[in-house]
Amino acid sequence: MSLRFTNSLTSRTEAFEPLEAGKATIYCCGVTVYDLCHLGHARSYINWDVLRRYLIWRGYDVTYVQNYTDIDDKILNRANEEGSSMEAVSERNIEAFEIDMGRLNILPADRMPRATGCIDGIQKLISELEAKGAAYSSDGDVYFDISKAKDYGKLSGRDPNEQQQGASGRTADGEESRKRHPFDFALWKGAKEGEPSWDSPWGPGRPGWHIECSAMVRQELGLTIDIHLGGGDLVFPHHENEIAQSETANGTTLAKLWMHNGMVNVGGTKMSKSLGNFTTIRALLDSGVSPMTLRLFVLQAHYRKPLDFTAEALDAAASGWKGLNSALLLGERHGEALGWSSGAGELSSALEEQRQRFIEAMDDDLNSSGGLAVLFELARPLRALANRLERGDAITADDKALAGQWQLLQELAGALGLATEITAPSSGGDDGARINDLIEARKAAKANKDYGEADRIRAELKAEGIELIDKPGGITDWIRA
Numbered sequence: 001m002s003l004r005f006t007n008s009l010t011s012r013t014e015a016f017e018p019l020e021a022g023k024a025t026i027y028c029c030g031v032t033v034y035d036l037c038h039l040g041h042a043r044s045y046i047n048w049d050v051l052r053r054y055l056i057w058r059g060y061d062v063t064y065v066q067n068y069t070d071i072d073d074k075i076l077n078r079a080n081e082e083g084s085s086m087e088a089v090s091e092r093n094i095e096a097f098e099i100d101m102g103r104l105n106i107l108p109a110d111r112m113p114r115a116t117g118c119i120d121g122i123q124k125l126i127s128e129l130e131a132k133g134a135a136y137s138s139d140g141d142v143y144f145d146i147s148k149a150k151d152y153g154k155l156s157g158r159d160p161n162e163q164q165q166g167a168s169g170r171t172a173d174g175e176e177s178r179k180r181h182p183f184d185f186a187l188w189k190g191a192k193e194g195e196p197s198w199d200s201p202w203g204p205g206r207p208g209w210h211i212e213c214s215a216m217v218r219q220e221l222g223l224t225i226d227i228h229l230g231g232g233d234l235v236f237p238h239h240e241n242e243i244a245q246s247e248t249a250n251g252t253t254l255a256k257l258w259m260h261n262g263m264v265n266v267g268g269t270k271m272s273k274s275l276g277n278f279t280t281i282r283a284l285l286d287s288g289v290s291p292m293t294l295r296l297f298v299l300q301a302h303y304r305k306p307l308d309f310t311a312e313a314l315d316a317a318a319s320g321w322k323g324l325n326s327a328l329l330l331g332e333r334h335g336e337a338l339g340w341s342s343g344a345g346e347l348s349s350a351l352e353e354q355r356q357r358f359i360e361a362m363d364d365d366l367n368s369s370g371g372l373a374v375l376f377e378l379a380r381p382l383r384a385l386a387n388r389l390e391r392g393d394a395i396t397a398d399d400k401a402l403a404g405q406w407q408l409l410q411e412l413a414g415a416l417g418l419a420t421e422i423t424a425p426s427s428g429g430d431d432g433a434r435i436n437d438l439i440e441a442r443k444a445a446k447a448n449k450d451y452g453e454a455d456r457i458r459a460e461l462k463a464e465g466i467e468l469i470d471k472p473g474g475i476t477d478w479i480r481a
Helices: 039-057 073-082 086-103 119-131 209-221 232-250 281-286 291-299 311-338 349-363 368-390 403-415 429-447 451-463
Strands: 004-007 012-015 023-028 061-066 135-138 141-144 185-190 205-207 225-231 255-261 264-266 307-309 466-471 475-480
Touching: 004 255, 023 039, 023 209, 039 061, 039 225, 039 255, 039 264, 039 281, 039 291, 039 403, 061 209, 073 086, 086 281, 086 475, 119 135, 119 141, 119 185, 119 209, 119 232, 141 232, 185 209, 185 232, 205 209, 209 225, 209 232, 225 232, 232 255, 281 291, 291 311, 291 368, 307 311, 311 368, 311 403, 349 368, 349 403, 368 403, 429 451, 429 466, 429 475, 451 466
Parallel strands: 023 061, 023 225, 225 255, 264 307
Antiparallel strands: 004 012, 135 141, 141 185, 185 205, 466 475
16 A cells, blocks of 8 residues: 555545655744743654654655744743843754754754744745735734635634634734734734844834744745644644645645644643643653653654653653663674674565565554554564573574564664664662763853863763763763773
8 A cells, every 4th residue: 555644634544645756845843942842842753753764764855844933922031031132042942952852863854944044035925915915914013814815724624704812823912903803813023122123014023923934835845845744733823824825825735735743641631831740851851761762652652643641651661662772782782793794684575574564554644653563573582582692591593593683673663763772861869860960061061162171070970980972963871881
């Protein structure tokens, strides 16, 4: 069967037929950089990283673009709270985002445009909408008139005739009175005292939230793309409004396929700062949860379904990853003794069948849990062999014959972004927390070019039997030597 995904626009699972055979253009809605990323971000970006990796593994030439929203009320409010600037808040959180994504083994996007770097494109798009009579000015703001959009509500199923306050999303007090219809939304916001602004045909101001992505899609990928990604919370109003303004301005389809991931619950309750069940990626990983445990936990659920985060579920994922990691490390630790060559040989018919089962699962709307089932099956004899070798048992001819199985496991794990960990980072109680604090202090010293202090911290930990392992993406793991 062909590669197929569920299209949020049609609510059907459809064969993937890109605009150009063998290629895939993808746009993923990125973060608003006012704070550290949370578990919802981890879930979304792990899922979409697997989509991207799998398409590449299947032979597609993928262009993947993900934006930063670096001008927004939340960023400005945080800057005011801190007595800093929009740029300082944005830069700090962009750096933190990149570190967190690196720790989770998420591939950097091919391009990561920023809203503040696309002001000309945003203004051009607004001018085109204005020329078509689909945008109007009101007290220094510019709004999109949803009555000019064809089939407004086709993604979310919302009826624009139903009057709903706050429909434009991220609205300011009094904004509703300036709009013709509650669903009309801001394209350009007039400048307020003390806020950053840009000159425009409508006076000084800054972009609305939704127009940013429409302009960046067009700037980076063209008028129509293959896949548009995001969390389920973005269906309305953000993605609905993207469709309306892009397709009205461009006169063509924005994206052939829309994919949305489900939300994260904590103990059966929606994750929310107000409920006190909000967890950042950094806090979770620094508590001792290994990045690959979190990745495995996310992939055990289908991307479109809600994901319930509990300590018990995370412990189960940690146990599952321990076994997979042991099997994946087998060749690295014992490959030479087993006589396994580094080059991949031809798969046996049984292994080829397992490879095809993995493809069938993943081709079926990115069924990662079905794909993982194949990995666990492949890992079972490898894990048993690893345990035997750790006990010092002799190597048999049957053991040597498992080389192809290990190579296939490596290949399929790579398609899911699962990478070996020398040791799962452990909290180790108070000692583990202290070690992590020293690692963070060392990172800060290196960032400030205080290499003497960074070396001193490494030496201090080494004297205690702690070996630091620096990895790409600003990641530092540790093991007890």
